[in-house]
């Protein structure tokens with residue numbers, strides 16, 4: 001079973017910091033595990049755009065999940 005992630009399943013565990021309609025940024029408040037590596041992530045950035053410049057990154061590792069609806073970037 002491939003990894004999947006639905007923000008609506010975790011809406012009480014993450015705080016939405018930004019939503020442009022095409023992109024979203026969430027803060028992980030409850031140690032929700034990353035669906036890719038299973039370690040809790042710090043921030044989730046998702047984009048439905050074909051081309052996206054990612055927000056500034058401090059060099060932390062991240063995992064990428066490419067779903068049908070959007071690309072999900074889990075920053076650790």
Ligand SMILES: [Zn+2]
Nearest residue numbers: 034036037063
């Ligand atoms: Zn991960």
